[in-house]
Amino acid sequence: MTTIKKIGIIGAGQMGSGITQVCAQAGYDVVLSDISEAALEKSLAGISRNFDRQIQKGKLSETDKTAALSRIVTGTDLSIFGDCDLVVEAATENEALKRDLLKKLVPHLKPEALIATNTSSISITRLAAATDRPAKFMGMHFMNPVPVMQLVELIRGIATDEPTFEAIKELTLAIGKTAAVAEDFPAFIVNRILLPMINEAVYTLYEGVGGVDAIDTALKLGANHPMGPLELADFIGLDTCLAVMQVLYEGLADSKYRPCPLLVKYVEAGWIGKKYGRGFYDYSQTPPVPTR
Numbered sequence: 001m002t003t004i005k006k007i008g009i010i011g012a013g014q015m016g017s018g019i020t021q022v023c024a025q026a027g028y029d030v031v032l033s034d035i036s037e038a039a040l041e042k043s044l045a046g047i048s049r050n051f052d053r054q055i056q057k058g059k060l061s062e063t064d065k066t067a068a069l070s071r072i073v074t075g076t077d078l079s080i081f082g083d084c085d086l087v088v089e090a091a092t093e094n095e096a097l098k099r100d101l102l103k104k105l106v107p108h109l110k111p112e113a114l115i116a117t118n119t120s121s122i123s124i125t126r127l128a129a130a131t132d133r134p135a136k137f138m139g140m141h142f143m144n145p146v147p148v149m150q151l152v153e154l155i156r157g158i159a160t161d162e163p164t165f166e167a168i169k170e171l172t173l174a175i176g177k178t179a180a181v182a183e184d185f186p187a188f189i190v191n192r193i194l195l196p197m198i199n200e201a202v203y204t205l206y207e208g209v210g211g212v213d214a215i216d217t218a219l220k221l222g223a224n225h226p227m228g229p230l231e232l233a234d235f236i237g238l239d240t241c242l243a244v245m246q247v248l249y250e251g252l253a254d255s256k257y258r259p260c261p262l263l264v265k266y267v268e269a270g271w272i273g274k275k276y277g278r279g280f281y282d283y284s285q286t287p288p289v290p291t292r
């Protein structure tokens with residue numbers, strides 16, 4: 001079984017940043033890459049702020065913060081992954097982009113290096129087939145925000161071998177997370193259940209059954225959800241929500257997964273949620289203001 005010491009992460013967005021933070025904090029050397037220098041800078045600043053918050057709460061020392069940050073190296077070139085034991089792909093939820101990225105990645109890796117993808121929905125088996133090592137490839141689906149959420153879904157592709165599964169399961173436990181094993185079906189377990197609920201909330205808004213505030217208040221107080229579904233959609237990213245619904249709709253060939261036209265329109269408008277500053281809420285004001 002591969003011993004994982006150095007971890008590469010591709011994509012310095014919300015998820016890649018969170019995965020970097022928890023791995024560095026657990027003592028792993030981390031190499032983080034993105035096509036955007038600005039994303040890398042924003043990611044490191046966010047990680048540092050999160051560490052400061054932990055220090056204020058007495059959960060982390062300054063020395064531990066300095067040590068964790070010193071374990072993180074960033075760059076825009078895939079050659080920085082040359083000595084990684086595992087690379088976790090956490091780039092944008094788009095199959096063509098991920099396949100292209102994986103094809104370009106593999107020539108830079110050690111032959112024994114493992115690859116995991118943090119995809120929310122896309123077939124692990126199909127992504128594995130874009131690499132030279134489907135046996136050493138699997139899904140490692142973290143939840144958002146990674147430092148807070150306990151779960152990691154582990155998904156084998158059809159070719160994933162047991163040593164790969166065991167090494168990644170061991171890593172999941174070593175970074176303090178709990179694993180749930182899912183089969184390689186569209187959107188796995190969490191998003192197979194969660195995203196149709198969010199999509200239904202958008203339909204409820206689209207049909208005028210309730211406004212943004214009424215829908216979120218209803219689910220928070222009526223179903224005891226910690227966040228309303230529209231607030232949660234903004235937090236996940238409406239582009240990611242739409243991409244997952246499209247994978248469910250096409251992958252399961254069932255009209256019940258049809259993405260709500262209003263969700264499609266918001267993404268077309270570029271109103272992709274909190275990370276953009278506007279989604280079902282407008283985040284330029286505090287507290288955020290419902291847009292409908």
Ligand SMILES: NC(=O)c1ccc[n+]([C@@H]2O[C@H](COP(=O)([O-])OP(=O)(O)OC[C@H]3O[C@@H](n4cnc5c(N)ncnc54)[C@H](O)[C@@H]3O)[C@@H](O)[C@H]2O)c1
Pocket residue numbers: 010011012013014015016033034035036039090091092093094097101118119120121141142143144235236237240275
């Ligand atoms: N947002 C969530 O709640 C959530 C939860 C679990 C899993 N995921 C999955 O994690 C992945 C990333 O999602 P996110 O929310 O962090 O998205 P995000 O939009 O915050 O970040 C994506 C990052 O990928 C980078 N990127 C795009 N193409 C790239 C390339 N070719 N090479 C390197 N970097 C590239 C972008 O510059 C961006 O910084 C997706 O597959 C998503 O489905 C998201």
